[in-house]
Amino acid sequence: MEEDQELERKISGLKTSMAEGERKTALEMVQAAGTDRHCVTFVLHEEDHTLGNSLRYMIMKNPEVEFCGYTTTHPSESKINLRIQTRGALPAVDPFQRGLTELLNVCQHVLDKFEASIKDYKDQKASRNESTF
Amino acid sequence: MAAAQAVDEMRNRVVLGEFGVRNVHTTDFPGNYSGYDDAWDQDRFEKNFRVDVVHMDENSLEFDMVGIDAAIANAFRRILLAEVPTMAVEKVLVYNNTSIVQDEILAHRLGLIPIHADPRLFEYRNQGDEEGTEIDTLQFRLQVRCTRNPHAAKDSSDPNELYVNHKVYTRHMTWVPLGNQADLFPEGTIRPVHDDILIAQLRPGQEIDLLMHCVKGIDNHQACAFAVSGLGELIALFPPDITLLKPVEGEAAEELSRCFSPGVIEVQEIQGKKVARIANPRLDTFSREIFRNEKLKKVVQLARVRDHYICVVARACNPSTLGGQEIETSLSKSKTLSL
Numbered sequence: 001m002e003e004d005q006e007l008e009r010k011i012s013g014l015k016t017s018m019a020e021g022e023r024k025t026a027l028e029m030v031q032a033a034g035t036d037r038h039c040v041t042f043v044l045h046e047e048d049h050t051l052g053n054s055l056r057y058m059i060m061k062n063p064e065v066e067f068c069g070y071t072t073t074h075p076s077e078s079k080i081n082l083r084i085q086t087r088g089a090l091p092a093v094d095p096f097q098r099g100l101t102e103l104l105n106v107c108q109h110v111l112d113k114f115e116a117s118i119k120d121y122k123d124q125k126a127s128r129n130e131s132t133f
Numbered sequence: 134m135a136a137a138q139a140v141d142e143m144r145n146r147v148v149l150g151e152f153g154v155r156n157v158h159t160t161d162f163p164g165n166y167s168g169y170d171d172a173w174d175q176d177r178f179e180k181n182f183r184v185d186v187v188h189m190d191e192n193s194l195e196f197d198m199v200g201i202d203a204a205i206a207n208a209f210r211r212i213l214l215a216e217v218p219t220m221a222v223e224k225v226l227v228y229n230n231t232s233i234v235q236d237e238i239l240a241h242r243l244g245l246i247p248i249h250a251d252p253r254l255f256e257y258r259n260q261g262d263e264e265g266t267e268i269d270t271l272q273f274r275l276q277v278r279c280t281r282n283p284h285a286a287k288d289s290s291d292p293n294e295l296y297v298n299h300k301v302y303t304r305h306m307t308w309v310p311l312g313n314q315a316d317l318f319p320e321g322t323i324r325p326v327h328d329d330i331l332i333a334q335l336r337p338g339q340e341i342d343l344l345m346h347c348v349k350g351i352d353n354h355q356a357c358a359f360a361v362s363g364l365g366e367l368i369a370l371f372p373p374d375i376t377l378l379k380p381v382e383g384e385a386a387e388e389l390s391r392c393f394s395p396g397v398i399e400v401q402e403i404q405g406k407k408v409a410r411i412a413n414p415r416l417d418t419f420s421r422e423i424f425r426n427e428k429l430k431k432v433v434q435l436a437r438v439r440d441h442y443i444c445v446v447a448r449a450c451n452p453s454t455l456g457g458q459e460i461e462t463s464l465s466k467s468k469t470l471s472l
Binding site for chain 1: 159162163164171172173175178179182183184185186189196198201202204205207208209211212215216
């Protein structure tokens with residue numbers, strides 16, 4: 001029951017932000033009637049393959065997910081439909097959220113490693129320049 | 134053993150066959166291969182992932198990312214191309230244009246000129262704001278008039294001799310500081326990246342006099358920002374992995390080295406015989422010349438390593454910060470959706 005309420009709050013929360021006028025990114029959930037919450041299609045506005053493919057990859061790496069795929073509805077519309085089906089009764093929002101946090105962690109880690117690498121390279125170059133003097 | 138090798142090849146290599154490419158898609162998802170644990174493991178990823186900078190100077194950066202999947206590496210590439218903000222000319226106020234180049238064409242060309250300014254020091258302009266303020270706009274003035282050269286030889290037909298200022302280059306653009314920009318940015322730091330881009334050509338009596346406003350934008354919302362970015366092409370490639378299935382000796386070794394880009398195959402003299410050795414597969418451009426050689430095509434396997442990316446950021450203003458920026462942008466994208 002609590003989960004239901006939470007979900008509804010999330011959806012309604014988004015709806016109000018949409019009603020408020022400008023929205024940069026918004027998220028909708030579409031569910032076929034008669035299925036329970038383990039098969040859901042998410043509509044992500046103002047997104048394209050950049051987020052779609054990387055998010056799909058992270059969600060597919062989750063062993064609880066039976067199916068995950070995304071499409072761009074039409075190249076003129078900037079939105080993607082991301083569908084998740086889970087094994088068992090796990091609500092589909094869970095792997096979605098988990099995929100997002102995992103993607104966040106990946107990006108953070110890549111950023112850290114990248115900056116460390118750049119710094120190393122600069123240090124190495126500096127020390128090489130010094131040694132030639 | 135052979136089966137295990139074949140599975141590994143399927144997982145790790147994109148194989149370039151004579152008539153097609155195999156194992157293109159990533160297949161290491163949980164449940165696809167028995168005996169492999171493919172579920173996402175952040176620790177395992179962190180252990181295997183590394184970034185190696187191969188080359189960096191003020192205009193370009195080449196680095197390798199090892200241990201990351203195509204989907205995410207491609208997301209970085211897309212973000213660098215399209216969603217890293219740049220400063221570009223958006224509004225052109227034309228006071229006088231008697232050149233042969235129409236106003237709108239001229240404005241379009243000006244919008245494509247890369248501007249050497251760090252976009253992180255500027256704000257986005259508010260929608261509908263006509264007059265720019267100093268925190269979101271850079272102004273440039275372009276004022277060129279073409280005249281006849283009085284000292285030209287009588288029978289010369291070379292425009293360079295006959296006319297003065299007949300070619301309008303980006304070096305004719307002068308920066309007009311707004312507000313306190315003159316204090317913030319020292320002389321010479323705000324300019325077009327290249328000063329030899331030809332904007333228009335004039336003849337005597339023609340004049341161009343205009344004022345340009347540069348604002349911060351990203352490709353999605355500013356049609357010219359992409360080309361302008363000069364920021365960058367990020368090319369992400371899998372590095373080549375060439376294996377010799379059978380040893381190649383003698384004349385065949387020489388032939389083999391000619392089938393690949395120079396430096397890939399090294400022919401060594403061992404005990405009087407010439408033997409071919411793979412020296413540096415990374416240099417290869419995969420022209421697949423080897424498949425035109427009937428004898429040698431069975432001896433070599435061409436493949437690419439799947440989770441290793443060579444990334445080249447070319448023609449960039451500040452490649453190292455760009456790389457960081459693009460990864461941060463992808464971070465923020467996933468954050469906004471995390472609710």
